Amino acid sequence: MNLHKKDIPLDSLGFDIDCVVADTMEAFIRLAHEEHGITVVPEQITRFNVEECLDMETAIADGIFHKLMVDPIGYGMKMLPGARRVLHKIQHHAPLTFITARPEEAPIADWLRHELGQPATADMQIIAMGDHDGKGEHVKSLGISHFIDDRHETCEHLDTRDITAIVYDQPWNHGRHQLSVVRNWQDIHDCCF
Ligand SMILES: [Mg+2]
Secondary structure (H helix, E strand, O other), rough: OOOOOOOOOOHEEEEEOOOOOOOHHHHHHHHHHHHHHOOOHHHHOOOOHHHHOOOOOOOHHHHHHHHHHHEEEEEEEEEOOOOOHHHHHHOOOOOOEEEEOOOOOHHHHHHHHHHHHOOOOOEEEEEEOOOOOOOOHHHHHOOOOEEEEHHHHHHHHHHHHHOOOEEEEOOOOOOOOOOOOOOOOHHHHHHHH
């Protein structure tokens, strides 16, 4: 299915955060180099579970992700290009909604407030599930019809729940699903406005 202009309803849209709004992999690659002397190039990250595609001990990968979970501001996690501009524009029409598998809500909510400022985050909704599975329940509970996520298994699960799941194109989901795709925030913008 291909998306067209205004296909995404602004008042019924939710976002995953990591690797959709946040450039989590830029931060991961930077910390791998700075703190462990391990060089990773983006093209190497071809699996959602990075230890399946990188020659890196699971404990090191988990340690880096833990840092980005507890202190994304301190470790300099950035937004993906264009995310701030488009989220600000969407927020003029409807409150922003985020559902993340992260277990801790406060650090990532603080990061969103830090990156997006007020008033964009004043009325945002955020759910930290603490689990990669079961996002459909939360999407349904918020009454959202459209959701953007980079984990194709999540999107396929949402699709079975009659939610319009849109895959944010990343190397680890490329060619692994049949769902609608956005390649970047310009694509998201063009489907929203
Ligand atoms: Mg994600």
